Amino acid sequence: xxxxxxCNQEQLIILLENQWALAFFDRxxxxxxHLLIIPKRHxxxxxxxxxxxxxxxxxxxxxxxxxxxxxxxxxxxxxxxNCGGAAGQTIFHVHLxxxxxxxxxxxxxxxxxxxxxxxxxxxx
Numbered sequence: 502x503x504x505x506x507x508c509n510q511e512q513l514i515i516l517l518e519n520q521w522a523l524a525f526f527d528r529x530x531x532x533x534x535h536l537l538i539i540p541k542r543h544x545x546x547x548x549x550x551x552x553x554x555x556x557x558x559x560x561x562x563x564x565x566x567x568x569x570x571x572x573x574x575x576x577x578x579x580x581x582x583n584c585g586g587a588a589g590q591t592i593f594h595v596h597l598x599x600x601x602x603x604x605x606x607x608x609x610x611x612x613x614x615x616x617x618x619x620x621x622x623x624x625x
Contacts, residue, residue, distance in 0.1 A: 507594040508543050517564050521557035524565050527598070532606060534573040536565045536599040545593040547582045558597055565599050575601030581614060589617065 507513070510523075516536070517524040527535040538561045540554040550558075562580065569575060579600040583590035602610065612622035 505543055505594050506592055507537075507539050507596065516568065517561050519557050519560055521551075521554045522561050524561045524599075531598075531600050532575075532602060534569045534575065534601040536569065538562055538565065538597040538599060540595055544595055547584050547595050547597075550595060562597060562599055569599070569601050573601055576604045577602040577610075579614060 513523070513525045515523050515525050517538075521542075522538060522540050524536050524538045527537050538558050540550055540558060542554065544550055544554070547555075566578065579598070579602060581598045581600070582595065609623075612624065616622040
């Protein structure tokens, strides 16, 4: 698909690749080293990916973590996939976010991915 940002791979600087997926730095990173991992096939929703695509994305996530550990030495990671507009997906080509986290990058990171709904991030 020519209109898909991720299918137009000439614009991407690919860091890691295997038969079914590829990884590159996010153009609008949440943190230093923020990677996106996508299937090569245009598919909108993670739940529509094949087992091979999921395994390939997981392989690149693990390789990406090793690369980021060596290059940036983060203190933690968030991993996320937005599925559908209600979940915040804005580019409708599946993409897994591998986001390195660093001590002090926010005042209180407790609650982690619960922060997608800010007032539910903290437990009462």
